[in-house]
Amino acid sequence: MPTDAMPSDATHADPDPRARRALRLAIGTALCLAIGFGLDLPIPMVAPVLGLFLLASMNRPLSFKAGLGLIVVVLVTTALGLLLSPVLRYYPLSGVLLIGLGLFLAFRFGMRGGNNLVSLFLAIGLTMISAAGTIDFRLAAIVIEALVKGLFVAVLVLGLCHWLLPEPPNAPVPPPPPVLPDNEASRLALRASLVVLPAFLLALTDPLGYMPIILKSISLGRQSGVAAAQGAARELLGSTLLGGALAIVFWCALSLFVNLWMFFLWMLLFGLVAARKLYRLAPTRHPPSFWLNTLVTLIILLGQSVQDSVAGKDVYTAFAVRMGLFIVVTLYACLMLRLLEPQPRTPRKPGLLHRYSPGRLKRSPP
Secondary structure, three states: HHHHHHOOOOHOOOHHHHHHHHHHHHHHHHHHHHHHHHHHOOOOHHHHHHHHHHHOOOOOOOHHHHHHHHHHHHHHHHHHHHHHHHHHHOHHHHHHHHHHHHHHHHHHHHHOOOOOOHHHHHHHHHHHHHHHHHHHHHHHHHHHHHHHHHHHHHHHHHHHHOOOOOHHHHHHHHOOOOOOOHHHHHHHHHHHHHHHHHHHHHOOOOOOHHHHHHHHHHHHHHHHOOOOOOOOHHHHHHHHHHHHHHHHHHHHHHHOOOHHHHHHHHHHHHHHHHHHHOOOOOOOOOOOHHHHHHHHHHHHHHHHHHHHHHHHOOOHHHHHHHHHHHHHHHHHHHHHHHOOOOOOOOOOOEEEEEOHHHHHHOOOOO
């Protein structure tokens, strides 16, 4: 056998890590979904949403110290929400202004190079916990329990997925997100805060019922910070509508065989389809944030519909109302994108006096 036909070590190239990342994201999200609903965790859709954010933003498993630190961050952020609950109850205007300021600082922290997960949990703690605390302290405790348990499941699943599908040794490390200039970060943080605030005000009337709206608005606020100005409104609305359409297809498929295993397998299939596009294995014209928001919308709508079915509610009416609210929140986010997007200045044409000023007149030849 000729030696030139034998593959040498130099010709061995590391496999494309995107395939493993897409598989990790799909398997991890489906596992978080199955564990959250299988163990009947409080607000079970929180676990897959947090797992999705973790798997999409981290290509390395968390160490024990880092995972414990992340849980401590969640406890601190939820404590901030609890502290603001009495202010919201007795001084509503001051409480809303403090929540708005906190959201602005949280989003700005992420856009200035801070940890995006910390920024996410700050936004969730400031809105979900404080809104629940205005109604009942026990309700706020349920939301805190849901966040802590959901994050614990997400961290464990992240480690399991990296153990099953480790990152190739020489895989290129994705570049860190760009650090925005101070003025640009402040403008985008203000826009993201204004996207979240109306959903938060709506949730003050019924925190548990409108909890999905808060999660959706936070996802939209994060997406509005990274969406390109050109076509950003189309991206926000398109991902919301696609997520709703996928949730309907998912529900119809799940109704054929209603059990936890099929719930897991269908989530795995839908997650694989979206993850291939998110990691550009099947390139599309939409950015990764489009597909991430689509998956978030799918999980929130589907998880809430499952809970409505268990509670004996009219699933289809509740889904229609929730989807309508999602569309309204998304249209409002598109309006904020349009209003707070700086308009390019058009060059002014020289006026009559400038055009015929003495300095611009040329002396005619004799």
